[in-house]
Amino acid sequence: MKLIKGEIISNEKMGDNLYKMTIFSPYVIKNAVPGQFINIKCSNDNSVDPLLRRPFSIHDVEYDFKVFSILYILRGKGTYYLSKLNPADVIDFVGPLGNGINIDKIENNNFLLIGGGIGIAPLYFFAKVLSSANKNVFFAAGFKDNSFLLFEKMLERLKINYEIYSENGMHGSKGMITDFIKEKVDDFKNYDIYCCGPVEMYKTLQNIFYLRNMRAKALFEEIMACGIGVCKGCVMKFKDDQDGYFYKTVCKDGPLFDLMEVILE
């Protein structure tokens, strides 16, 4: 991890309030693994508004061009600042950060990736890596509406199997992606499962997998301050050995955790 000034190659609107920013950084390309993130200063040099850096997962990497991208939804001051930046502008970020997915340790050949909303962002990077390693990947993605229509094109290009659901039925099948998982879960019994999405999705998945004694890994997000494990601000709760609990930081111990070990409240 390093503090980096990276040049923006493109910053495009992908859908309603959805943007993709591509950044040149040989260092990130060389070092990042899926699930890791960068912590961006979303204000001008001496401005303190917004004050903290904002974490964004690494969404895609293009090794040939030494660029990576992040996907973000216009939500507050930080993302508004990002949305106004142009190609050739420079952003100040720290990364790659966090405990991501160690590809070298993966033995299974079959992977189910479950993404909810903007949670598809880091899973796409993983899917791309798996696909280039000739693994069998099934990507299940759920959205509120059709904001992520262009994302489907990216999945098509990876030549992997996928299923898309949207709550209002404007993109893919109508319903929740967890309905699809519940119905088809037995087809994925021998798959390694990775998910990224909102807490409600995780609660539903925990129930589905618990009943079948299945395991899954999940990428989490939290409001962060330092991004490097120092401040203990971004924690998730875990059971300990004696019916008690303890906290782990999302930024350093995570963002990848065993979904079945996290206590969701």
Added chain:
Amino acid sequence: MNNYTGSGTSVKLGSIILKNPIVMCSGTFSSGIEYNDFYDVSIVGAITTKSFSLKPRAGNKPPRLCETPAGLLNSIGLQNEGIDFFINEHLPYTKKSGFNIILSILGTDISEFSDLAVKIRNIEESLIAVELNLSCPNVEKGGMSLGSIPEEVENVTTAVRKILNIPVIVKLSPNNNNLSELARRAKNGGAEVISLINTVIGMSIDINTFKPKLGNITGGLSGPAIKPIALAKIFNLHKEKILPIIGMGGIFGWEDAVEFMLAGANAVGLGMVNFVDLHAGENILDGIINYMSNKNILNISDIIGKVKAE
């Protein structure tokens, strides 16, 4: 690159001599190890570790962070792995790397502080000083923090002082309006330095869910938002010449650090700026050195308390 060890930057706080006035604040820099990946943190005057208690503490329930205008509210709840973890896991690294460590310790009562001091006695030659974090609520005192009760400040300081030979620093909270009495009590107990200010109690509410934004309901505010409060507290306490002060609270640039020294801080604490500028220690130190050069200041200690406020 500037010469960080030039005598012009050194400052004296009681019997503590720092090579420069930059001190990292407790809880924002761990023991310096993570930040050493970004720059050589042995260049800073001192690193105050996060606060360690006798046993590990789980900390408060999340959410623990909430950003406010130019400020950060936190309710971490003093999560730490316990003093043995510092001694066994961090100290070998900080010693080898030449970090100037002020060990922050945290107790709920005098006996925990005494037990901590006994544990530290064997490693005190590796430390510059200990800082007492007295912000923990004390059950027997109706949940009040030890640091808000004058006789407790004196008693805890005396107890630690009896066991340790290294200087004792007492960190005070701005949420008390009797800071000079607390500082005098710390001095009576044998403290050599006051750290000022800890975070300011604050709150934030989600207007959609009606819930407080912090799991602990209230938390401590830090960042540029509290800088004027910190400056005034330091200015007022410095006038009383009770003890030297490590001044902190919202320092974000070298200009802020200079302001704190003019107000009366003998050294300056960098806190949450470390989260935003991961090179804050060297950047702010460089800024101070350039300022000295531009203003023909030979010794930075010459500006301490020199605000023209007659």
